[in-house]
Amino acid sequence: MECAPTAPTPWERVRQRLREEIGEEKFTSWFARMDLDALTADVIQLSVPTRFLKSWIQENYLPRIADIWAEESGAKRRVDLAVRNAFARPVALKATTVREVVTERTDARSPESRPQSTRPADSRSADVRGPDGRGPDGRGAEQRGFESRAASSALSDAAAGDVASGSPLDARLTFESFVVGKSNSLAFAAAKQVADSASGSAPVFNPLYLHAAVGLGKTHLLQAIARAGAVGGRRTTYLTAERFMYGFVAALKTHSAIAFKDALRTIDTLVIDDLQFLKGNNLQQEFCHTLNALLDGGRQVVVAADCLPGELEHLDERVRSRLAGGLVVELAALEEDLRLEILKTRYQTLTEQHPGFAVPAPVLEFLARSVGQSGRDLDGALNKLLAFNQLTGEPVTLEMAENAVKDLIRPTDPKRVRVDDILRVVAKHYNVSRADLLSQRRTATVVKPRQIAMYLAKTLTLRSLPEIGRRFGGRDHTTVLHAVRKIDGLVNADRALAEEIEVLKRLALEA
Secondary structure (H helix, E strand, O other): OOOOOOOOOHHHHHHHHHHHHHOHHHHHHHOOOOEEEEEOOOEEEEEEOOHHHHHHHHHHOHHHHHHHHHHHHOOOOEEEEEEOOOOOOOOOOOOOOOEOOOOOOHHHOOHHHOOHHHOOOOHHHHHOOOOOOOOOOOOOHHHHHHHHHHHHHHHHHHHHHHHHHOOOOOOOOOOOOOOOOOOOHHHHHHHHHHHHOOOOOOOOOOOEEEEOOOOOOHHHHHHHHHHHHHHOOOOEEEEEHHHHHHHHHHHHHOOOHHHHHHHHHOOOEEEEEOHHHOOOHHHHHHHHHHHHHHHHOOOEEEEEEOOOHHHOOOOOHHHHHHHHOOEEEEOOOOOHHHHHHHHHHHHHHHHHHOOOOOOOHHHHHHHHHHEOOOHHHHHHHHHHHHHHHHHHOOOOOHHHHHHHOHHHEOOOOOOOOOHHHHHHHHHHHHOOOHHHHHOOOOOHHHHHHHHHHHHHHHHHOOOOHHHHHHHOOOOOHHHHHHHHHHHHHHHHHOHHHHHHHHHHHHHHHHO
């Protein structure tokens, strides 16, 4: 007898809703490491591994998580978020059981969420001093002060060393494993030349700025540069924007901002990934100073983002101008020949790990023609074939592949439309300026064109709701979602508006 498939739990549905709303890349960056630790009738206890993640999620998404949970479970609960202790993992939570799960991570929780039993019976006893000024442990104030300063110094050194060591590198992401085609050959050549430059030599392209949509190889090239630079004797640091932000905030908390700055400004090559995630005026100002110091000092800087420097609306104009002053290279959409070469390379790797796995050449050609906008889509298609083959024992055939990856097949290969093209077309059609569309003005003459532009950005581009929000003056993704739903409803009810939007779509596609 076959077991019926297990229905997804409310938490699994919440995670899926978040993934759909903000896009796979953002979800992986911010929420992939968020766990459900405990569940009571009143409280959902979540945890993340770092204080930075906790602070960012609390500031930007905690109310949204609570709302989605209420919609998916039918019960409104308060959401508490804690930083989990890596050395004391919580007891696993059974999805079907509504009960409080006791963990050993009380020290990682906020004071408000700690159980009363973990506090001293008399809170005053924690700071008792004798006549000589010594505490219960026999240490005097001078000794305690010395130990506190020593601990602070150790934290400062650790914070500086932590950022200098950079984010972890994936051993698979090298120049040798990167598959080169027409769409990425210039980016590959530029990255290779930067990586191969001798230690102490003047930078060739500075800064080197790579931009592309999700899954087209930005991170692969950046990590390859970092790995090759380290092997070649250059002091190279690879940092994601998240890691840069975390390091800076940690340095401020431990009063080690100078050490943090010095650690970054004494390296030979700084590689920053996902710059579009860099938020906060202080963080942007520090990045601007670091960028200027490195470029003026003849150090190499390599940056990647999901758009052109000028489209990073949340960054200071000086930073965008400095980034645009180097070599700006796009990794374009993968052409069919390149997709086939990538599939062959990934398939070869899978056969080494799973010797019985065989995919005929016609199936690989079918996947290259039909599946995906990125290398990750191609990976997903091959993994689906592997799962079907191993779980059912069915050999991989063209018919089996068509059934296995039907949800990954793209109906068409649309022309890539830029948000800037949409803004220009809409602004001209409605006789408003681009600045008006990006401003906070809420007059009727501006609001409707802005909502139409957001609707077109969602329907004509591959950008997620948060990405579109950033391009429209740093708005929240919920604002974009409201605009898309409103225009969608109006289009269904107003034939004249529907025809008007079709005209705008054609103009954007021809831009």
